[in-house]
Amino acid sequence: MKRKWRVVPHDAHRVERLIQGSGLPAVVAQLLVSRGIYDGDSADQFLSTKLTGLRDPQELPGVPLATEVIGKAIADQTPIVIYGDYDCDGMTGSALLYNGLSLLGADVSYHVPNRLEEGYGLNQDSIRKLAERGKRMIISVDCGVTSVECAALCRELGVQLVITDHHTLGETLPDADAIVHPRLPGTSYPFGELCGAGVAFKLAWSLCQQAAGAKKVTESMRRYLLQSLTLAAIGTVADVVPLVDENRILVAQGLRLLAQDPPLGLIELMKVAGLDRSGTLNTESIGFSLAPRLNASGRLGQAQLGVELLTTDSPERAEALARYINELNKNRETIQRSVTKAAQSQAKDQFDIENDPALVLAGVGWHQGVIGVVAGRLSDKYGKPVIIISLDSAGKAAVGSGRSGPSPINIHAALAECEDRLVRFGGHKAAAGLTIEESHLEGFRQDFCEAVSEQIASADSVVELVIDAEAPLAQLNLKTVQQIETMEPFGAGNPRPTLMCQDVSLAEPARRMGPGDRHLTVRFDQGGKKIRGVAFGAGDWCDEINACESALQLVYRPVINDFNGFRSVEVHLVDWRPSD
Numbered sequence: 001m002k003r004k005w006r007v008v009p010h011d012a013h014r015v016e017r018l019i020q021g022s023g024l025p026a027v028v029a030q031l032l033v034s035r036g037i038y039d040g041d042s043a044d045q046f047l048s049t050k051l052t053g054l055r056d057p058q059e060l061p062g063v064p065l066a067t068e069v070i071g072k073a074i075a076d077q078t079p080i081v082i083y084g085d086y087d088c089d090g091m092t093g094s095a096l097l098y099n100g101l102s103l104l105g106a107d108v109s110y111h112v113p114n115r116l117e118e119g120y121g122l123n124q125d126s127i128r129k130l131a132e133r134g135k136r137m138i139i140s141v142d143c144g145v146t147s148v149e150c151a152a153l154c155r156e157l158g159v160q161l162v163i164t165d166h167h168t169l170g171e172t173l174p175d176a177d178a179i180v181h182p183r184l185p186g187t188s189y190p191f192g193e194l195c196g197a198g199v200a201f202k203l204a205w206s207l208c209q210q211a212a213g214a215k216k217v218t219e220s221m222r223r224y225l226l227q228s229l230t231l232a233a234i235g236t237v238a239d240v241v242p243l244v245d246e247n248r249i250l251v252a253q254g255l256r257l258l259a260q261d262p263p264l265g266l267i268e269l270m271k272v273a274g275l276d277r278s279g280t281l282n283t284e285s286i287g288f289s290l291a292p293r294l295n296a297s298g299r300l301g302q303a304q305l306g307v308e309l310l311t312t313d314s315p316e317r318a319e320a321l322a323r324y325i326n327e328l329n330k331n332r333e334t335i336q337r338s339v340t341k342a343a344q345s346q347a348k349d350q351f352d353i354e355n356d357p358a359l360v361l362a363g364v365g366w367h368q369g370v371i372g373v374v375a376g377r378l379s380d381k382y383g384k385p386v387i388i389i390s391l392d393s394a395g396k397a398a399v400g401s402g403r404s405g406p407s408p409i410n411i412h413a414a415l416a417e418c419e420d421r422l423v424r425f426g427g428h429k430a431a432a433g434l435t436i437e438e439s440h441l442e443g444f445r446q447d448f449c450e451a452v453s454e455q456i457a458s459a460d461s462v463v464e465l466v467i468d469a470e471a472p473l474a475q476l477n478l479k480t481v482q483q484i485e486t487m488e489p490f491g492a493g494n495p496r497p498t499l500m501c502q503d504v505s506l507a508e509p510a511r512r513m514g515p516g517d518r519h520l521t522v523r524f525d526q527g528g529k530k531i532r533g534v535a536f537g538a539g540d541w542c543d544e545i546n547a548c549e550s551a552l553q554l555v556y557r558p559v560i561n562d563f564n565g566f567r568s569v570e571v572h573l574v575d576w577r578p579s580d
Contacts, residue, residue, distance in 0.1 A: 003383065003406070003463045003464065003465040003575060004463065004464045004465065005464075005465050005467060005500070005555065005575070006464050006465065006466055006467065007467040007469070007470060007500060008034040008466065008467065008468055008469065010030070010469065011033055014033045014038050015029050015030045015033050017038070017039075018032060018033055018037075018038060018039065018040065018043060021039055021040035021043075022040035022043045022044070024043060025483040027480055027483050027484060028483050028484065028486060028487065029043075030468075030469055031468050031469065031484065031487065031497050032046070032487075034468040034469060035468070046244075047486065047487065049248055049249050049252030049253060049489075050249070051249065051253055053246070053249050054246055054249055054250075055190075055191070055246065057202040057203070057205040057206040057209070058206060059189060060180060060182060060189060060194075060199070060202045060203075060206075061180065061181060061182065061183075061184035061187035061189050062164075062178055062179045062180035062181060062184055063180055063202060063203055063206050064206075065177075065178040066162050066164070066178035066179075066180050066203055066206075067203070067206045067207055067210050068178075069160065069162055069177050069178050070101075070137075070139065070162060070203075070207060071207065071210050071211070073106070073136075073137050073160065074101065074104055074105060074106040074207075074211075077106075077107045078107065078136045078137050078160075079107050079109075079134050079135050079136050079137070080101060080106055080107060080108045080109070080135070080136075080137040080138075080139060081108070081109050081110065081111050081130055081135045081137070081138055081139070082094045082097050082098050082101070082108065082109070082110040082111070082139050082141060083110075083111050083112075083113075083122060083126075083130075083138050083139065083140045083141065083143075083144075084110065084111075084112050084140070084141040084142060084143070084196075084303075084307065085112075085113075085120065085121070085141065085142035085143045085196065086112050086113055086114070086115045086120075086298035086303035087142070087238070087239075087295055087298050087303075088234065088235060088238035088239070088291045088294045088295045088298070088306075089142050089195050089196045089197050089235040089236075089238055089239040090112070090141055090142035090143065090196055090197075090235075090298075090303075091112065091235075091294055091297075091298065091303055091306040091307050091310065092197040092231040092232065092234050092235035092238075092294070092310065093141040093142050093164070093195075093196045093197035093199070093200035093201075093231070093232075093235055094110050094112060094141045094142075094200075094307050095110075095231055095307050095310035095311045096197060096200050096201060096204055096228045096231045096232065097139065097141060097164075097200045097203070097204055098110045098307070098311055099224060099227075099228065099263075099310075099311055100204040100207060100208065100224060100228065101207070102311075103220065103221065103224050104207060104208070104211050109135075110304075110307055110311075111126065111130060111304075112298070112303040112304050112306075112307055113126060113303075114301045114302075114303070115298060115299070115301060115303070115368060115369060116301045116368055116369065117301070119399070119435070120143065120426065120433055121143040121144060121146070121147055121150075121426070122138075122140060122143060122144050122147040122150035123150070124149065124150055124153050127150055127153055127154060127157070127159065128153070128157070130159070131157045131158075131159050135159065136158070136159055136160060137159065137160040137161075137162065138154060138159055138160070138161050138162070139162045139164065140161070140162070140163045140164060140165065141164055141165075141196055141197075141200050142164075142165060142166070142167075142195070142196025142197070142199075142200075142235075143165055143167070143196075144161075144163035144164075144165050144174065144176075145163055145165035145167055145169055145170070145173070145174070145179065145181055146167070146168075146169070146170040146174070146426055147163075147174050148170070148172055148173075148174045148175075150174070151163075151174030151175045151176050152174075152175060154176075155175060160177045161174070161176040161177055162176065162177055162178045162179075162180070163176045163178070163179045163180065163181070164179075164180040164181075164196070164199045164200055164203055165179075165180075165181050165196065165199065166181060166182060166183075166193075166194055166195055166196055166198070166199055166241075167426065167427065167428060168412055168426070168427065168428050168429075169181070169183065169184075169185070173185070180199055180202075180203055181199070182194045182199065190245075191245045191246050191247075193241050193242050193244070193245070193247060193493075194236075194241070194246065194247065195235050195236050195239040195241045195247070196235060196239065197231060197232045197234070197235025197236060197239075198232050198235065198236055198241075198246065198247065198250055200232075201225075201228055201229070201231075201232040201250070204225065204228060205225055208221040208224070208225060223261075226257055226261070227257065227261060227262070227263050229250060229253050229254040229257050230254045230257050230258045230262050230263065230266060231254075231263070231310060232250045232254055233250055233251045233253070233254020233255055233258065233286065234254070234266075234286050234290055234291060234294070236250050236251050236254075237251060237283050237286040237287050237291060237489075237491055238286065238287070238291035238294070238295065240430070240431075240491070240492045241492060241493075242491075242492050242493025242494070243283070243489050243490065243491040243492060243493050243494045244493045244494055247493075248489060248494065251283065251489040251491070252488070252489050255281050255282065255283070255285075255286075255489065258270075258281055259281050263310060264312065264313060264314075264315065264318045265308075265309035265310045265311070265312055265318045265321065265322065266290070266310070267318070268309075268318045268319050268321070268322035268323075269290060269293060269294075269309065269322045269325070269326075270289075270290070271322065272293075272322045272323055272325075272326040273289040273290060273293060273326070274289070275289055275290070278562055280560070280562045282485075282488060282489065282490070283488070283489045283490055283491045284490075284559075287491070288536075292329060292332075293325050293326060293328075293329045294306045294309075294325070295332075296325065296328045296329035296331075296332040297325050297328055298369070299332055299367075299369030299370055299373075300328050300331065300332060300369050301369065302328065305321055305324065305325060306325065308321060309321040309322060309325060332369065332370060333515060335367045335369070335370050336370040336373055336374060337515070337516045337518075339363070339366045339367060339370055339371065339374050339388070340374050340377055340378070342363055342366065343361045343363070343366070343374055343378060343388055344378065346361050346363065347359055347361055347378070347382075353382055356384075356449060357384060357385075357449050357452040357453045357456055358384055358385040358386065358387070358409075358414075358448060358449050358452040359378065359382065359384065359385070359386045359387070360386075360387045360389065360400075360441075360444065360445040360448055360449070361378075361386070361387070361388055361389065362388075362389035362390075362391050362398065362400075362441060363389075363390070363391060364391045364392075364393050365390070365391075365393065366388065366389075366390040366391070367390065368390045368399050371388040371389070371390050371399075371400065371401045372388075372401035372403070372431070372433070374388050375387060375388040375401050375402055375403040376403040376405070376431075377537065378405075379403040379404060379405025379406075379407070380405045380406060380537075382405070383405060383406055383407060383463040384405065384407050384409075384452075385402060385403065385404045385405065385407060385409050385411050385414065385452055386402065386403060386405065387400050387401070387402035387434070387448065388400060388401055388402070389434075389436065389441070391438055392438075395438070397423050397435050397436060397437050397438075398435070398436050398437070398438050398441070399433070399434070399435055400433065400434045400435070400436060401431075401432070401433050401434075402415070402427075402431065402432050402433075402434070403430065403431050404429065404430050404431070406463050407463055408455075409452055409455050409456070410429040410455065411427070411429060411430065411431065411432050412425075412426075412427050412428050412429050412432045413429065413451075413455070414448055414451040414452050414455065415427075415432055415434060415448070415451075417447065417448075417450075417451035417454075418444055418447040418448050418451060421436065421440045421443055421444040421447055422434050422435065422436050422440075422444065423435040423436060423437065465498070465555060465574065465575055466498065467498050467499065467500045467555055468497045468498050468499060469497075469499055469500075470499065470500050470501065470502075471499040471500070471501060472501050472526060472527070472529075473501055473504070473524065473526040473527075473529045473531050473571075474526065474527060474529045476529075476531060476558050476569045476571070477569065478560065478567060478568075478569055480558075481558045481559070481560050481569050482560070484497055484558060485560065495557075496557045496559070496572075497557065497558070498555060498556070498557055498574060499555070499556055499557070499558065500553065500554060500555045500556070501526060501553070501554050501556070502551070502553045502554075502579060503526065503527075503551045503552075503553075503579060504524050504525065504526045504551060504552045504553070504554050505524070505525050505526070505551055505552070506522065506523070506524065506525065506545070506546070506552075507523040507524060507525035507530045508522065508523040509522070509546050510522035510541070510542045510545045510546050511542060512539040512542050513539075514539070516539075517539045518536075518537055518539050519534065519535065519536050519537065519538070519539055520533075520534065520535040520538050520539050520541050520542055520545075520573070521533070521534050522534075522535075522545065522573070524552075524554065524571070531569065531570060531571060532561075532568075532570040532571070533554075533556065533570065533571045533572070533573045534570060534571075534572055534573065535572070535573035535574075536572070538573070541573075541576070545576065548578050550578045550579050550580045551578075551579040552576050552577070552578065552579060553576065553577050553578070553579050554571070554573060554575075554576050555573075555574040555575040555576065556571035556572060556573050556574055557571065557572045557574060558570075558571055558572075559571070559572055
């Protein structure tokens, strides 16, 4: 996919003024100005990640009522079950709340649905089974805000329901005993981008304050809340919500505590991921090492094990679970490569990749646990929305997952335009899931592409790659990149700075690396400055780069590679093109 490059104009006057007003290094000041931060106060607010920057949990819509309802259930020893989503955000949020309620003396258990059997969100059959087992309160995590029928069933069964969620609201709210959501109608919480684990953390914080009878909690509660920040950080990064405002604080503090005092299960998970040998823990550590392993247990129908890993106090059990989940992740990678290959082949053989506004691809036996990841990979590759649907050989309703990728398309809104074709759907603007009868597939494909086309017609549909500044490779020394990393945590809403340079040659030919030759490694040379470059998921660039006879223009992100105590600067290649 070719993208339009746009270098943010260099405003020397504003950069100099920010340097004088803040004392920041020139490179950081230039990057902040490129992102619209022009004065010292705004820079301080952006760069600060102190815990005092978190808003009081009582301000989060629904928290006061939920705290009252749950607090009474704890006091009455009402059997409570935490009902979480099966993705990383849901698992970390569920573990966080379970640990907190256990600390507060609740009669609490947890249930995470099997995505292959129960599907996403609250499930009526599961609710009936939980009620039969004597559960009298359900607390949802990262799901439930559109579960109107399930809420009605809970009323019928005499089961209290507290919903904690952050997903897109439906037209009608469920009739629950309490709903905690940062964007509840009629409220004005100033930050609506908390993930499920972030919402759960705020509720847990409030419950601890209630139990302590004061804003200042007991020492055991304080240690629990600090360890919970590690879980909230993982859920926040994994759910790709914007790393600004409270999310930035949760992740920054969570990463610090992940290095200092992580829960037992995370210690073992970091070992199998090789992070115990890394001198640096950052958002990439979560996004590429911890979150995929936790997600693998959910994708392969064993999310309960992920929550158990994050809640166990047995060293032996934690080690065994971490090793097993690591093997699940290896299996997930193999399955994912197979589905990706089949989906790419279908896209090339049956559709017009270049001109179709979106791709809706379907195959029998494509594993439901990986179709979301495959949709994300292909939407990034092709620069347009992609929906991957797993057809059932027995004729049951098919399950699909979609991603908008770098395009400006709101995929949830596009699905809403096709609602008559679907059994159900849900999600948000960048990612969504759906269920559809196979007989409606072709009609849905046409309607969805039409809905995407309408969005394209009403907006700028060019996929733009925004570049913070032009910077030759000679500027990339350890001190400069360390200064850039004061802008961490990086992620959605605050991406790692993207730079460009021109007239670059190959010091050594590019070569493929990693499982399935998915990735690319190469050494660049610009005026005698040689540096290693890596492009994740871009192994298919290898032959093109090696065959290019002219000098190269690169778009890259500078990083510090910290391995076995040796630190060096390298670049993550974002895009490239011949200089001519």
